[in-house]
Amino acid sequence: MLGAFVNAFRTPDLRKKLLFVLFIVAIFRLGSQVPAPGVHVANVQECFNSIEDGSIYGLINLFSGGALLQLTIFALGVMPYITASIILQLLVVVIPRLEALKKEGQSGQAKITQYTRYLTLALAVLQATGIVALARTGNLLPNCNRDLLYRDSWQTAALMVITMTAGTAIIMWFGELITEKGIGNGMSILIFTQVVATFPASLWAVQQSEGPWVFGSVILIGLIVMAAVVFIEQAQRRIPVQYARRMVGRKMFGGSSTYVPLKVNQAGIIPVIFASSLLYLPTMAVQFNQDSQSQWVQWISTYFVRGDHPLYMIAYFLLIIFFTYFYVAINFNPQEVADNMKKYGGFIPGIRAGKPTEEYLSYVLSRITFPGALYLGLISLIPLVALILVNANQNFPFGGTSILIMVGVALDTVKQIESQLQQRNYEGFLR
Amino acid sequence: MVIFFEVLLVISSMLLILLVLLHKGRGGGMSDMFGGGMSSGLGGSSVAERNLDRITVGIGLVWFACVVGLGLLLQTTA
Numbered sequence: 001m002l003g004a005f006v007n008a009f010r011t012p013d014l015r016k017k018l019l020f021v022l023f024i025v026a027i028f029r030l031g032s033q034v035p036a037p038g039v040h041v042a043n044v045q046e047c048f049n050s051i052e053d054g055s056i057y058g059l060i061n062l063f064s065g066g067a068l069l070q071l072t073i074f075a076l077g078v079m080p081y082i083t084a085s086i087i088l089q090l091l092v093v094v095i096p097r098l099e100a101l102k103k104e105g106q107s108g109q110a111k112i113t114q115y116t117r118y119l120t121l122a123l124a125v126l127q128a129t130g131i132v133a134l135a136r137t138g139n140l141l142p143n144c145n146r147d148l149l150y151r152d153s154w155q156t157a158a159l160m161v162i163t164m165t166a167g168t169a170i171i172m173w174f175g176e177l178i179t180e181k182g183i184g185n186g187m188s189i190l191i192f193t194q195v196v197a198t199f200p201a202s203l204w205a206v207q208q209s210e211g212p213w214v215f216g217s218v219i220l221i222g223l224i225v226m227a228a229v230v231f232i233e234q235a236q237r238r239i240p241v242q243y244a245r246r247m248v249g250r251k252m253f254g255g256s257s258t259y260v261p262l263k264v265n266q267a268g269i270i271p272v273i274f275a276s277s278l279l280y281l282p283t284m285a286v287q288f289n290q291d292s293q294s295q296w297v298q299w300i301s302t303y304f305v306r307g308d309h310p311l312y313m314i315a316y317f318l319l320i321i322f323f324t325y326f327y328v329a330i331n332f333n334p335q336e337v338a339d340n341m342k343k344y345g346g347f348i349p350g351i352r353a354g355k356p357t358e359e360y361l362s363y364v365l366s367r368i369t370f371p372g373a374l375y376l377g378l379i380s381l382i383p384l385v386a387l388i389l390v391n392a393n394q395n396f397p398f399g400g401t402s403i404l405i406m407v408g409v410a411l412d413t414v415k416q417i418e419s420q421l422q423q424r425n426y427e428g429f430l431r
Numbered sequence: 432m433v434i435f436f437e438v439l440l441v442i443s444s445m446l447l448i449l450l451v452l453l454h455k456g457r458g459g460g461m462s463d464m465f466g467g468g469m470s471s472g473l474g475g476s477s478v479a480e481r482n483l484d485r486i487t488v489g490i491g492l493v494w495f496a497c498v499v500g501l502g503l504l505l506q507t508t509a
Contacts, residue, residue: 037440037501073498110455117452150505159437166444166494169451173487176454 007421014183014420021182024174025193031074031170032067032194036163038149038156039071039135047148066198071135071148071160073167076127078190080168081175084119086274088112093330117172124168128161183420184413192409195402222403225382229407232375235264237368239361244345262365265372266332269404271323272380275316276401279304317377324373325366334361379404433504440497443490450487455480 009015035041068075092098092112101108135148136157149156171190178186207215238259245252282300303311338358347353351360380401 031495034495034498035502037437037498038505039502041502041506121448121452155437159440162441162444163498166447169448170491173451173454 004418004421008417011421011424014417017181017183017420018417021178021184021189024178024182025189028074028171028174028190028193029197031167032072032077032197033070034073036071036073036075036160036167038151038160040148040150044070044148066201067194068131071131073163074171075131075164076124076168076171077194078171078175078187080123080127081116081120081172081187082191082273083123083277084116086270086277087119088116089330120172121165121169124165125161128164128168131164132157132160184409184416188405188409189413191405195405199402225379225403226407229379229403230411232264232372233407233411236261237264237364238262239364240349241341241346242349244347246345260337260361262332262368263372264368265324265375266365266369267324267327267372267376269376269401269408270327271320271373271376272401272404274323274327275319275380278319279312279316313381317381320377320380321373324376325369328365328369332365334358334365337361376404433501433508436497436501436504440494440501443494443497446490447487447494450483450490453483454487 008018035044067077088098092102098112101111136152149160175186175190178184178189180186182189203215203219206218238261240257240259242257282304286297286300286304303309304315335358338354338361341347341357342353348357348360351357382403
């Protein structure tokens with residue numbers, strides 16, 4: 001294992017890539033600590049330390065590595081990009097023009113990416129305005145009546161909004177640079193960095209408040225859950241495919257037998273992100289109408305704000321299952337796979353090509369996705385259960401979303417490093 | 432002094448946003464963000480793209496210097 005690391009650094013090509021990623025990540029973390037101009041740093045720190053956990057911005061703050069509540073220049077983090085990607089993914093299903101673009105292949109995809117980038121910046125302006133507005137009224141860090149800004153003028157606010165938007169643009173560029181010149185997918189590595197960055201602090205918070213025994217058992221449970229997540233992430237069903245042998249000119253092609261891998265969790269962690277983003281909407285709405293006494297505000301704040309009410313959990317769980325199926329349906333198109341197989345003379349042994357193959361694939365897929373969806377739902381309920389059991393806060397260190405992100409991204413990146421190593425005949429990490 | 436930095440910050444922010452948008456977007460959205468296939472476009476970057484990188488880094492440094500400078504100035508004056 002360690003030898004593989006040494007080998008990875010001995011390969012000049014790979015070393016350059018790894019160092020590049022580390023360099024970008026370092027700048028990214030540095031920027032996440034620099035406060036935006038106009039922020040009263042001392043006051044913000046004081047407030048930040050005094051807030052009780054379980055603030056409404058749990059997930060968003062997790063994705064920004066704690067940068068959001070400290071109003072830094074990278075406060076928005078990767079969240080606008082994620083939201084923009086989600087929105088465009090959904091729009092592709094709805095708007096025919098985008099669907100046509102997607103079918104076009106590489107150039108169409110590039111166009112969709114470009115739209116995502118524009119939308120990211122638009123969203124960044126929106127979110128930055130929202131956050132700065134909250135900071136001005138003092139609702140960002142409740143229970144703290146110090147001024148978060150030096151001067152309460154619209155110029156300062158506008159300056160902060162522009163700076164944060166530029167910060168988001170830089171983050172987007174960093175992500176693309178890592179994808180292009182580094183290793184792994186840039187955006188997910190940046191998310192990974194932010195999730196891991198908050199990790200020691202929140203673990204330590206558990207130790208501080210609950211004592212060493214709970215701390216130890218939390219770590220133990222976390223490791224077990226991690227192993228289980230790795231196990232399920234790797235699990236896949238291999239549907240055998242036999243390719244017919246054919247002659248093109250004087251060469252023989254095909255005749256090989258391969259398989260179509262269907263992963264148990266084909267959707268990755270996207271359903272979890274979708275579901276939690278959606279469940280934050282009502283909380284957000286309440287936040288802006290805090291003073292009103294109307295019925296719906298009361299109803300939402302009793303059931304949906306704290307996140308430990310059974311109704312909330314059930315809604316979360318059901319949403320995750322729904323989105324898992326939804327995302328798999330978007331991502332894996334049995335008809336397309338079946339058509340491609342037919343085109344190149346492949347078939348699944350015992351099943352006719354064409355329509356029956358398509359039906360068989362979707363049958364297997366929907367059955368294998370069911371445990372996958374349940375697994376995603378259960379894993380993401382862990383922090384909510386922990387919230388009740390050990391009285392931990394919402395950013396519980398081994399929270400479902402953070403574990404899924406960490407394991408998912410780490411596995412992906414290690415696999416990519418490994419494939420690079422194997423090009424040079426070195427032994428990889430995974431045996 | 433503060434005004435100067437503020438104006439410079441606004442200008443460099445605008446330029447940065449523009450420059451980043453001029454780059455060709457790589458990596459397509461969510462699907463290959465979390466456990467998608469390998470989609471490394473082995474195109475290699477063109478000369479224009481490399482020059483764009485250099486300009487972006489330059490403006491980025493100016494931007495960062497402005498942010499830090501403004502932060503320090505505000506801390507001492509207020």
